[in-house]
Amino acid sequence: MDASFSADFGEVHALVGENGAGKSTMIKILSGVLRPDAGTLEVRGSPVTFRNPHDARALGVGTVFQELTLMPWMTVAENLFLRNEPQGRTGLIQRRRLAARADEVFGRLGIEGIDPYELPAGLSLAHRQVIEIARALLGDPDILFLDEPTSALAEQEVDWLFALVRSLREHGKCVIFTSHRWGEVANLADRITVFRNGEHVATRDRLTEGEAVTLMTGRTIDRMYPERQPVADGLPAALEVRDLRGERVQGVSFTLRRGEILGVGGLAGQGQRDLFMTLFGAHRQTGGELLIDGKAQRIRKPSDAIRQRMGIALVPEDRKTEGLMLPMSVRDNLTLAVLGRVAFYGVLKPRTEQAYVRRAVQRLHVQTTRPSVQEVATLSGGNQQKVLIGRWLIAQSDVLLLFDITRGVDVGTKHDIYELMMELVAEGKSLLFYSSETEEMARLCHRVLVMREGRIAAELAGEAADAEAIVAASLREHAA
């Protein structure tokens, strides 16, 4: 990687580029987590070297990393003040005061609805991200790095963050952020720096989305969203859900037709995730009926869902913890769900396995050198997501539950994933789709269900399902 850029105080600076372009590496170097091989770094005009994150913090650098860094077994308050705890006169940490101090910080930053005594596991992804941001702001940094801060946030938190960033700018601070959402970049940044393959391509005050995509990818993508084909009439439903109940799912009914992309929208945390998990058998179903291909089925665990004649597969947003075995090879990850089919009395048949793998890799354009040995951990986020989808293609699942699969994925790969979704429905597969980007849902889905407090609050179809309508339907109850 070889890149240069500069940012001023009182400026909001965006770093954009595809996954693997070097934005995160740059931010890690500038925060002292990684050391540069060569080159210089200047803060306030004087050269500095960061040996560790502590050095960076001492010079007024605060960072929110892309990977969440919360400690799973520490409370919100302990996490917030980690290594920054209030100390008494004895020099000992005052654990009792942590919660009250956390309440103070939340109050000052306008954060609501987070209990300082809660463990991160009990929080939504968005709230965990909010805590990361609050923690970076604790030291009152002059330079704030935000690496993909909005990828886990829903719209209301994004608004909160933007207001915060603007107020930092007014106070003469320097904010440097990365985002894959063009709307945010255009909306917030004073200047935009584009990276491609670890190189600095351009720094501009103004860029249109088209120009930016061309700079980032080196190719021209004329249309981001592919053409939607209408759902064929007369085919039986792939999945029929009647009054489904489970953890945070309060009686949901809908029909997913063959070849349909059905969106599940609404504000974040209205039970969409729980609905997906329940359908996949990862959360317990406590009531209601599930008809797969017209027949009532009971799904108690994920293997039940996979094993159906019309298999149900889940592609989760947190692919690192819920979907992929990072230290295992691309091949092993791809064939994990079908080991029974590539094995003869428990012994793997390498040739059959290889054939499956080759087909999936080609079909999905997974960028991998040697699928049998390359660890999934070394792939970029977009390619990891493709491996996960590939696993379910090999397993011949007909119903795919796609939960926020484009989160933190770059434009080029997003585009590939959209096209793949269209190919899948053209083959008669059915997709249940949730995205934290409403625009995506509006452009890709045939119908959109809006969820509120574990129930379906509205259904929008065709032209009526545009982004404004989905947002309006999501907010209706809350406004009243």
Place this chain on the structure above:
Amino acid sequence: MTTAAETRPYRSRSRLQHFMIQSAPLLLALIILAGMGVLYVVLFYRQLSRFPGNFEWTSVVNTSMPLVFAGVGQSIVVLTRGLDLSVGGMIDLANGLAATHMHSGAGSMLGWSLLVLLVGAAGGAINGVLVAYGRLQPILVTLATLSIYQGLAIKVLPEPGGAVPIEYTKILANPNGPTSLVFVGFIAVVWFVFRRTRLGVDVYAIGNDEEAARAHGVRVRTIKIAAYVLSGMFAAAAGLFLAATTTSGDATSGDVFVLTSIAAVVLGGISFFGGRGNAVGTVAGAFVLTLLINVLFFANIDPLYQSFFQGLFLIVAVLLGTLIRRLVGLRG
């Protein structure tokens, strides 16, 4: 000075509920200790038609002390998601050194105690450096150093014998009353302070998520070495208590602590995945294991089957812990 617009801090559960959930493993350890204590008293009464007195309680406390110390040291390492098998060898070595070199007289006793603790620290430092800088698995490193420290102990004290001064026994393992409980209080205070130091926070942070800890500026390698050093020192202290209790030395008497120190940690509710738990639980676990031997004795169980029932108890206790954790809604 509150204004009308100010909202009350958000709480998803009551403070008590949070406390119960997060302290469930520790509370369970204390409940098991209480239960085991009651069982001991009942069985004792059934056999001897009287309640255990000063002599019996003193004996329980003194026999538990070496395990208490070894277990607390082990806890610190386990909290960093490590494991220290070498505690057994270190106890052997400390025991042997004390039995062969210590003479009566305050100077000798104090000097040799400190020296033995230093040996413990040095042994722990070797473990820590190999784990932190050698990037070797803790179980491999400490399995090897276990043998090495055992070998050194045999060199120091080739056959059982030697003696520790009677005054030393009186201080550490007073046979006339459970005064050693002072050391339990001491450990509780040390732990209270430890949790409120930067070192304590860093130890827990590494056990929670090593990569994230590094990103927050924790000096992971240094802290890991510190954890093994502390474990080595606690093991050496355990060896001193063992020498004081038995009043002589045996270079193999520490070996059993390899497994019992781990058992005490498990009973104490400290997670083997690191980052969760409290050494006060381990202290309770150590007492439970000592009481269990007494309970088995008074239940007229053939000593040959003792380890069978110890194992059975351990599994039941751990299963119970998992069950309770699930009931209160704590995952993992």
